[in-house]
Amino acid sequence: MSRLDEFILRxxxxxxxxxxxxxxxxxxxxxxxxxxxGNGRTYDHLRLKFPQxxxxxxxxxxxxxxxxxxxxxxxxxxxxxxxxxxxAREKHRPAIFIHADVGSSNRAxxxxxxxxxxxxxxxxLAPGACLACDQLIEHEGxxxxxxxxGVVTSQYHFYRCVK
Ligand SMILES: C[S@@+](CC[C@H](N)C(=O)[O-])C[C@H]1O[C@@H](n2cnc3c(N)ncnc32)[C@H](O)[C@@H]1O
Numbered sequence: 616m617s618r619l620d621e622f623i624l625r626x627x628x629x630x631x632x633x634x635x636x637x638x639x640x641x642x643x644x645x646x647x648x649x650x651x652x653g654n655g656r657t658y659d660h661l662r663l664k665f666p667q668x669x670x671x672x673x674x675x676x677x678x679x680x681x682x683x684x685x686x687x688x689x690x691x692x693x694x695x696x697x698x699x700x701x702x703a704r705e706k707h708r709p710a711i712f713i714h715a716d717v718g719s720s721n722r723a724x725x726x727x728x729x730x731x732x733x734x735x736x737x738x739x740l741a742p743g744a745c746l747a748c749d750q751l752i753e754h755e756g757x758x759x760x761x762x763x764x765g766v767v768t769s770q771y772h773f774y775r776c777v778k
Contacts (some may be wrong), residue, residue: 621770625749628771629657631764632747633714635773637664640711645741646671648702650695650732651716655683661714668711673698695728699735709741715748725750733757740776748772 647665649658652674659682661670672685675694691698695717713736718725729750736746737756746757749771757774 621768624766624768625770627764628762628766628768628773629714629716629747630660631762631766632745632771632773633657633660633664633712635763636712636745636747639745643711643741643743645708645711645744648710648713648739649673649685649716650699650713650736652677652679652683652685653716655679657714657716658685659683665712671702671707671710673702695732699732699739703735703738707739709744710739711741711744713740713744713746713748715746715750718749737776737778742776742778744776746774746776748774 646669647661649661649670649672652658652672658670658672658679669689671689671691673691673695675692677684691702715736717728729748729752733752733754737754740746746752751772752774756777758777760773760775762768762771762773
C-alpha cells in the first residue's frame with residue numbers, strides 16, 4: 616500500500632468516526648474537543664457536523680487555513696500536556712467526543728504523547744462518549760469499537776469511554 620493509499624484511508628476513517636458520533640450522540644448534551652487543529656480540515660468537518668455545540672480546539676499554534684480559525688474563546692493554545700489537564704480542571708460539562716489527531720513524523724513520541732494524555736481525556740469525557748484517535752490507546756477506561764463506515768486501517772482508532 617502506498618503512502619497515498621494510507622493517507623486516504625486515514626482521512627476516510629476520520630470522517631467516518633466524526634459522522635458516526637454526530638448520530639450516536641445526537642441526544643446527549645456536551646461539548647466536542649478537537650485535539651490537533653493542524654490545517655483545520657477535521658475542525659471544519661466537526662463544526663459542520665456539530666453545529667449546535669461548542670467545539671474546543673487545542674494546538675500549540677494556529678497554522679490552519681484562514682477559513683478554519685476557531686473563535687478565540689474556544690481556542691486553547693500551548694502544549695497538549697498542559698492545555699488538556701488545564702481544560703479538565705475548568706470543570707466543563709462532560710464532553711461527548713474527543714477527536715485527537717496528535718501524530719507527528721516521530722512515531723515513538725506520538726505514541727508517548729497519547730499515553731500521557733489518555734487519563735485526562737478519560738476525565739473530560741462523559742460515560743458512553745467517544746474518542747477517535749490516530750494513536751492506539753491502551754487505557755482501561757476506553758473500550759475499542761470497530762471503525763465505522765466499513766473503513767479498514769490500522770492508523771485510526773475508535774473508542775467508547777467506560778466509567
Ligand atoms: C496531524 S496534525 C492535525 C491535523 C488536523 N486534524 C487537520 O485535519 O488538519 C497534529 C497537530 O498537533 C499539534 N501538536 C502535536 N503535538 C503537540 C503538543 N504536544 N502540544 C500541542 N500541539 C501539538 C501539531 O502542532 C499539529 O498541528
